[in-house]
Amino acid sequence: MTLAHGRDHLAIPGPSVIPSRVLGAMHQPAPNIYGGALIEMTESIYRDLAMLAGSRHEPVIYIGNGHAAWEASLVNVLSRGDRLLGLVTGRFGYGWAKMAEQLGAQCDYLDFGTRTGVDAGQLEATLRADRTRSIKVITTVLSDTASGVRNDIPAIRAAIDAAAHPALLMVDAICSFACEPFDMDGAGVDVMVTGCQKGLMTPPGLAFVFPGDRAIEARASADLVTPYWDWSPRREYTMFPERFCGTPPTHHLFGLREALDMLLEEGISTVWRRHRTLAEAVWAAIECWGAADASHIASHVTDKTVRSHAVTTVMTAPGDAPRIREWCEQEAGVTLGIGFAVDDTTKDAIFRIGHMGHLNPPMLLGTLASIEAALVSLGISHGRGAVDAAASVIARYQVSVSR
Numbered sequence: 001m002t003l004a005h006g007r008d009h010l011a012i013p014g015p016s017v018i019p020s021r022v023l024g025a026m027h028q029p030a031p032n033i034y035g036g037a038l039i040e041m042t043e044s045i046y047r048d049l050a051m052l053a054g055s056r057h058e059p060v061i062y063i064g065n066g067h068a069a070w071e072a073s074l075v076n077v078l079s080r081g082d083r084l085l086g087l088v089t090g091r092f093g094y095g096w097a098k099m100a101e102q103l104g105a106q107c108d109y110l111d112f113g114t115r116t117g118v119d120a121g122q123l124e125a126t127l128r129a130d131r132t133r134s135i136k137v138i139t140t141v142l143s144d145t146a147s148g149v150r151n152d153i154p155a156i157r158a159a160i161d162a163a164a165h166p167a168l169l170m171v172d173a174i175c176s177f178a179c180e181p182f183d184m185d186g187a188g189v190d191v192m193v194t195g196c197q198k199g200l201m202t203p204p205g206l207a208f209v210f211p212g213d214r215a216i217e218a219r220a221s222a223d224l225v226t227p228y229w230d231w232s233p234r235r236e237y238t239m240f241p242e243r244f245c246g247t248p249p250t251h252h253l254f255g256l257r258e259a260l261d262m263l264l265e266e267g268i269s270t271v272w273r274r275h276r277t278l279a280e281a282v283w284a285a286i287e288c289w290g291a292a293d294a295s296h297i298a299s300h301v302t303d304k305t306v307r308s309h310a311v312t313t314v315m316t317a318p319g320d321a322p323r324i325r326e327w328c329e330q331e332a333g334v335t336l337g338i339g340f341a342v343d344d345t346t347k348d349a350i351f352r353i354g355h356m357g358h359l360n361p362p363m364l365l366g367t368l369a370s371i372e373a374a375l376v377s378l379g380i381s382h383g384r385g386a387v388d389a390a391a392s393v394i395a396r397y398q399v400s401v402s403r
């Protein structure tokens, strides 16, 4: 017998919950792609995305997922044999740099593990040691969705500047965009990549690459670029479909326009604050569960200042994580994220809670209460008061904003 008869809730770190408004906006006939309303609407999407990213330049939009954004960004700035330094704080940070290696770049990795952010001092020392200034690109992730680590991008920029190194700084904000603070130009980021299926609440299918001035310059000499991924004709188009190297993703654009309206109505700084508050509610719950014995349940990232506001990685005793996920899905209708290979030994001792995008207190508190029910039902030792603690975080937010 299961109680999971109601609206299912997807609490994985992407794709995120799609709002009814977004689904509704997509439910319409195919539009003309050579003239008319679609073109104006799409122009407004480019403008709003640039504004939300804090970018002077409009993004380039590809039909694709996050990996497509990774590849698009790399091939437009790199040539075969160029050196890239990958800053690794989890699986995604590694994956992006590894992709560059597969494309023919020469990659070095600075691996900081999966529980702390990039060490700016170590980065600075590495860059100072590169006397010939041969490193062309540095890749990093704002929030690594596998580990739950959130990096301090301005501190990384400061380290590059302190070493007076000319490398381009490229940032993956795929799970962070529209969830946690990010200011591309303000932080001196040369390329930012993201996708539509996380904070932007739209079905997977749109990849965004935001090039800065220096990246646009680098494009001129990049020899890895291929016609579909080339951002130049998409930026300097004459006919609208050239922006997409063919048919535009019409219905995704309808959905995204609605999602952007929702974000703008709420206000981006309020969106960021909501995510922060919901993240803190999750952390408060985990702290209570692990209070008695953290070997049974604990946050994977101990330092709160380097925790993502979009996803939380939770450690359990070996084997418990899959049991908790299965119980929640079957008995309560809430799907939690798998332990995405933070490393192979901890795979079955990790689950993730996605708390990004279209999310409010009942959705989140329901998830936390369901996890608690799983812990009780499965006989997993845990401290009490977790849902209370999470509710108190939410109550404090209401008080702090009404004052």
Ligand SMILES: *Cc1c(COP(=O)(O)O)cnc(C)c1O
Residues within 6 Å of the ligand: 014, 065, 066, 067, 068, 092, 141, 143, 144, 145, 172, 173, 174, 175, 176, 195, 204
């Ligand atoms: C989701 C995600 C990706 C991968 O995106 P896909 O759409 O699955 O290709 C890469 N980096 C980060 C930080 C992500 O959150």
